[in-house]
Amino acid sequence: MTTISRRKLLERGVQISVGGAIIAATGTAAAAEQKVCADPKAMDGGQKSIRMSLNYVEVHTDQNQACGKCGFFTPDAANVGCGQCMIFTGPANAKGHCDSWAPKG
Numbered sequence: 234m235t236t237i238s239r240r241k242l243l244e245r246g247v248q249i250s251v252g253g254a255i256i257a258a259t260g261t262a263a264a265a266e267q268k269v270c271a272d273p274k275a276m277d278g279g280q281k282s283i284r285m286s287l288n289y290v291e292v293h294t295d296q297n298q299a300c301g302k303c304g305f306f307t308p309d310a311a312n313v314g315c316g317q318c319m320i321f322t323g324p325a326n327a328k329g330h331c332d333s334w335a336p337k338g
């Protein structure tokens with residue numbers, strides 16, 4: 234039978250606590266990166282419909298063609314990472330994208 238000393242038990246407890254804190258911090262960072270600016274559940278049928286027809290996504294794989302670099306996007310100073318889209322006349326995520334993307338002039 235293996236016995237663990239009290240000291241070893243305490244050391245492992247500290248290791249688990251530190252590991253848990255790192256995981257929690259990483260989770261928070263990931264959540265911040267995936268900020269939702271345009272929640273379809275909170276939108277009326279017209280807003281949902283136009284976003285679906287233009288294939289709007291909150292986070293685009295090509296950040297060179299993200300809303301933040303689109304000529305129709307205006308950043309929201311009070312809500313960093315979000316802004317307003319002129320095409321949708323509503324919110325959009327700076328990391329988002331739709332088929333109407335056009336580079337800033």
Ligand code: SF4
Pocket residue numbers: 289299300301303304305306317318319320321325329330331332333334335
């Ligand atoms: S037109 Fe499309 S890509 Fe441009 S800001 Fe609006 S949602 Fe984003």
